[in-house]
Amino acid sequence: MKTIIVVGNGMVGYKFCEKFISKKGSENYKLIVFGEEPRPAYDRVHLSEFFENEDAKALELAPVSWYVDNNIDLITNERVTDIHRSGKTITTAKEREFSYDYLVLATGSVPFVPPIKGVEKEGVFVYRTIEDLEGMLAYAAKLKKTKPNAKAAVLGGGLLGLEAGKAVMDMGLEPHVVEFAPKLMPRQLDSRSSKVLQLKLESIGINIHLSKATNQILGNGTITGMEFGEDDTLNVDMLVVSAGIRPRDEIAKTCDLEMGVRGGIVVNNKMQTSDEAIYAIGEVALYNQMIYGLVAPGYEMAEVAAEHILGKDTVMSSEIDMSTKLKLIGVDVASFGEPFMPAAKGHSILFEDKTKSLYKRINVSHDGKKLLGGILVGDATDYNMLHQIYLNGMAIPENPEDLIIGARGEGGASFGSAMDLPDTAQICSCENVTKGTICGVIENGSCENFAEVAKCTKASTSCGGCKPMVVDLVNETLKSLGKEVKNSVCEHFDYTRQELYGIIKVKRLTSFDETLDACGKGDGCEVCKPVVAAIFASLYMDTANKEDVIQDSNDKFLANIQRNGTYSVVPRIPGGEITPEKLIIIGEVGKKYNLYTKITGGQRIDLFGAELNDLPAIWKELIDGGFESGHAYGKALRTVKSCVGSTWCRYGLDESVSFAIELEERYKGLRSPHKLKGGVSGCIRECAEARGKDFGVIAVEGGWNLYVCGNGGATPKHALLLTEKVDNETCIKYLDRFLMYYIRTAAPLMRTAAWLDKLEGGMEQLKKIVVKDSLNIADELEREMQFLVDAYECEWKQAIENENTKKRFNHFVNSDDRDDNLVFVPMREQKMPEHWGN
Amino acid sequence: MESILSKYIKVSPNEVKVWFKAASVGDFHENGGACVKYRDKQIAVFNFKRKGQWFACQNLCPHKMEMVLSRGMLGDENGIPKIACPMHKKTFSLETGENLNGDLDAIATYPVKIENDFVYIGFSE
Ligand code: SRM
Ligand SMILES: Cc1cc2nc3c(=O)[nH]c(=O)nc-3n(C[C@H](O)[C@H](O)[C@H](O)COP(=O)(O)OP(=O)(O)OC[C@H]3O[C@@H](n4cnc5c(N)ncnc54)[C@H](O)[C@@H]3O)c2cc1C
Ligand code: SF4
Ligand code: FES
Numbered sequence: 001m002k003t004i005i006v007v008g009n010g011m012v013g014y015k016f017c018e019k020f021i022s023k024k025g026s027e028n029y030k031l032i033v034f035g036e037e038p039r040p041a042y043d044r045v046h047l048s049e050f051f052e053n054e055d056a057k058a059l060e061l062a063p064v065s066w067y068v069d070n071n072i073d074l075i076t077n078e079r080v081t082d083i084h085r086s087g088k089t090i091t092t093a094k095e096r097e098f099s100y101d102y103l104v105l106a107t108g109s110v111p112f113v114p115p116i117k118g119v120e121k122e123g124v125f126v127y128r129t130i131e132d133l134e135g136m137l138a139y140a141a142k143l144k145k146t147k148p149n150a151k152a153a154v155l156g157g158g159l160l161g162l163e164a165g166k167a168v169m170d171m172g173l174e175p176h177v178v179e180f181a182p183k184l185m186p187r188q189l190d191s192r193s194s195k196v197l198q199l200k201l202e203s204i205g206i207n208i209h210l211s212k213a214t215n216q217i218l219g220n221g222t223i224t225g226m227e228f229g230e231d232d233t234l235n236v237d238m239l240v241v242s243a244g245i246r247p248r249d250e251i252a253k254t255c256d257l258e259m260g261v262r263g264g265i266v267v268n269n270k271m272q273t274s275d276e277a278i279y280a281i282g283e284v285a286l287y288n289q290m291i292y293g294l295v296a297p298g299y300e301m302a303e304v305a306a307e308h309i310l311g312k313d314t315v316m317s318s319e320i321d322m323s324t325k326l327k328l329i330g331v332d333v334a335s336f337g338e339p340f341m342p343a344a345k346g347h348s349i350l351f352e353d354k355t356k357s358l359y360k361r362i363n364v365s366h367d368g369k370k371l372l373g374g375i376l377v378g379d380a381t382d383y384n385m386l387h388q389i390y391l392n393g394m395a396i397p398e399n400p401e402d403l404i405i406g407a408r409g410e411g412g413a414s415f416g417s418a419m420d421l422p423d424t425a426q427i428c429s430c431e432n433v434t435k436g437t438i439c440g441v442i443e444n445g446s447c448e449n450f451a452e453v454a455k456c457t458k459a460s461t462s463c464g465g466c467k468p469m470v471v472d473l474v475n476e477t478l479k480s481l482g483k484e485v486k487n488s489v490c491e492h493f494d495y496t497r498q499e500l501y502g503i504i505k506v507k508r509l510t511s512f513d514e515t516l517d518a519c520g521k522g523d524g525c526e527v528c529k530p531v532v533a534a535i536f537a538s539l540y541m542d543t544a545n546k547e548d549v550i551q552d553s554n555d556k557f558l559a560n561i562q563r564n565g566t567y568s569v570v571p572r573i574p575g576g577e578i579t580p581e582k583l584i585i586i587g588e589v590g591k592k593y594n595l596y597t598k599i600t601g602g603q604r605i606d607l608f609g610a611e612l613n614d615l616p617a618i619w620k621e622l623i624d625g626g627f628e629s630g631h632a633y634g635k636a637l638r639t640v641k642s643c644v645g646s647t648w649c650r651y652g653l654d655e656s657v658s659f660a661i662e663l664e665e666r667y668k669g670l671r672s673p674h675k676l677k678g679g680v681s682g683c684i685r686e687c688a689e690a691r692g693k694d695f696g697v698i699a700v701e702g703g704w705n706l707y708v709c710g711n712g713g714a715t716p717k718h719a720l721l722l723t724e725k726v727d728n729e730t731c732i733k734y735l736d737r738f739l740m741y742y743i744r745t746a747a748p749l750m751r752t753a754a755w756l757d758k759l760e761g762g763m764e765q766l767k768k769i770v771v772k773d774s775l776n777i778a779d780e781l782e783r784e785m786q787f788l789v790d791a792y793e794c795e796w797k798q799a800i801e802n803e804n805t806k807k808r809f810n811h812f813v814n815s816d817d818r819d820d821n822l823v824f825v826p827m828r829e830q831k832m833p834e835h836w837g838n
Numbered sequence: 839m840e841s842i843l844s845k846y847i848k849v850s851p852n853e854v855k856v857w858f859k860a861a862s863v864g865d866f867h868e869n870g871g872a873c874v875k876y877r878d879k880q881i882a883v884f885n886f887k888r889k890g891q892w893f894a895c896q897n898l899c900p901h902k903m904e905m906v907l908s909r910g911m912l913g914d915e916n917g918i919p920k921i922a923c924p925m926h927k928k929t930f931s932l933e934t935g936e937n938l939n940g941d942l943d944a945i946a947t948y949p950v951k952i953e954n955d956f957v958y959i960g961f962s963e
Contacts (some may be wrong), residue, residue: 039952040948058940525911548867563904565904612909812875813873814861814865819905
């Protein structure tokens, strides 16, 4: 039995163990792993997720039991201090000595902290470990208590710096990013794309300061600011340094291994250092005179070292792919291959649209045949495909610009599907999984869906960037085998929502248990119950009171559950129009029950912080005052926003408020696969933002224009024109058909815009169905909608009139006591729940 | 925060010292949950009618320490009865308390028995 000692239990050290034990011959080796950190290896790439849930366990790459089960000795919290090459031993900080046959150094790197005067001050952090993040969170919490408007800066505008910028913003601090270079992400972006990115980041609230050399950190013991020039300072209360990395090579110095001039342990293409028995992998290894600060090359190094120790002569690729994609939500940035193009090698094609914060650049070889690299900002959906074309040296269209602006005349970019890639194309670079492997496991029947493929090939299990492509490959392969691609609801129903809708309708099923018995299995779960509940509502206009135990969290209590388990109350205010008398009623209810009140983004009023026990009483008062449920809790029609329109506005072409009220009254309570919102504007100035809604109506000379399938939210989309210049009646007719068709066919939680994206034939097809009635179902759709409209009942009125239903709003079954766990704190002149402590 | 959590410790049937008479069977929704107050504790009790079984666990969700589990949704995962928290849908086995879709600590579960149409929950103190 030979012994391999792995120094460092980070991402790459872990990957080495995982790869090594899966190989033939590994049973003859004993692995001992030392980690300096207190916990086993975790996913540093997704470190920022720690801010969302502070769940260190969720980041763990494998639990301690995994090491035990695989006979690996994991020794955490113990740093290796010296290597004694002659006797093949190491010693640790606890002065213990161990012998090795092979030594694998995977000590990673540390953040580089530039020698700026004052960087040792309190409030200055780096961003690398869970402990760093815990320190930042504690400090930010302390800051905010005394200073609600505290500011935090990040030193460094690279990939990591921007991530840290978003993190401090999410902590509730005013974020600033300070970069020495005149552009952001200087290693990946050119000046123009950096400018586009800057505008985008500023629009989400991150302040950017370029070309700033920091002279010193100001403050008396604790940071209060940064000084750039003599009169150029920035007041900040916290600083995160993200100015690059330095390999943790100190251990190599103890035994004279060959090192790079600027650090890093020199390795050959077998990952051996200058001592044949010692390997170095990951961010500590200097390969091709470079340190690679990414996981994918680190994982390849782990593979090479593992194979080499076991006697194979696998070698490291000579060229390392440094393509990257920024992980910030809502900010698409990617660069691949050669982002900047020396004129000698080829030429560049640029596309820029400042109004849409869009920039695309591709670099093409002189002969126009090969893609050499590129930059995408604002929309990186094509990154995976372009990256593949680059990696595989695939042929590109005659007009290379089609790759970024789409072939003229048709929509969409002009490359084919992921299926056109060669089998050797590496789809998941983190786990090194090729297209051939992914399609293979489907073809040979060992996997049937994405989840199984991810589990058995490991594709998409690291950074997840390749997931869309893997999903495409899985679905396309299934299709090519004549197998159906199932988006079944969950383990209890082998049907899609659309199929289930059909079955329930045909068999006239009316309760959840009946449905399970008729076409499902098991006892149901939190996924299928709300889906079935919504189908009942869409078919029979059942309210959430009928079977409260299958409703989603909010529907169950006809109110939105808040951070502390209290609820919000949103009465319907159709079209945003409200009388002074009704405003007074809302005011009185708010006062009486001590509720936090706020005008919502949907032109109505939300009352927050209502205790479960009080909900029926609150609603009784509102209903007595003439209000109805606003369905703010349901996947249902929310609001139809209006602008004031021709009744008052000098530009108005029609009465937008009246029409908005008419539409809201018509569709109120209508439940659907996702929430529905509408808007009516009196002219194309569009003050009601109607085109940001699932349906939007805009008055023009000669009638209403009807737009559909828009939304705000996470992926904003403008609604598209369905029909022009129609009168009220025709508009409602088309809306009935459109909404009913959506309700029938969409997947659960799919907004109209995403649904249209998936609809074969897109908008043209939708126009045919709705306006031309090409499927010959218009009558049926209209009839179904009219039934739902006529069957409407205010579910809150139902709830308070029935003693039995009312009971579900008691916090306890055996006591009238209230929840004594609730803590509110004052906020301005109102109140809010205490912050989540964990 | 930790101190609230430490109030809730799993009780196995053989450790029961007190059978607390909570409420009558009719007070509990079929296939739903309700919250029972026992001294300074909040216990979520579920009438899993479809399985013909009753379950009890702490009302406190260990994710964000909110007293909400009784308002969650019942279901099963590969036959294991579970409760999904209404806040972020973390799911817990009602048999072992184990967090099925994450790495949260297990929740405490308690024995339940039905006698003469009354629901009793077993405590060790
Ligand atoms: C109260 C309100 C914010 C405010 O104070 O203004 C709000 C609050 C919530 N929104 Fe919203 N949204 C509110 C207007 C909006 C708007 C603006 C609008 O309607 O014009 C949008 C963007 C427009 C859109 O929907 O297209 C919006 C986009 C979202 C999204 C993202 C939807 C998407 O498709 O991307 C969610 C998440 C979801 O629904 O899954 C969401 C979800 C939520 C939830 C329900 C989150 C939750 O599950 O607890 C919030 C709870 C409300 C509560 O407790 O009462 N909210 N939300 C607004 C209520 C409007 C109303 O009167 O009903
Ligand atoms: C916030 C953040 C986001 C990132 N995002 C991305 C991304 O999107 N894509 C990407 O490709 N990369 C990303 N990275 C980089 C990626 O995390 C690293 O490339 C990867 O972690 C390197 O792995 P490693 O094992 O070499 O080093 P590490 O993961 O740092 O592991 C080294 C371990 O060795 C321990 N150690 C050091 N010296 C000793 C010693 N003498 N004795 C015992 N133990 C020792 C250290 O404490 C550490 O735990 C990101 C990094 C951070 C910090
Ligand atoms: S944007 Fe909407 S969902 Fe997000 S925090 Fe505000 S109210 Fe909540
Ligand atoms: S509080 Fe229960 S899942 Fe988050």
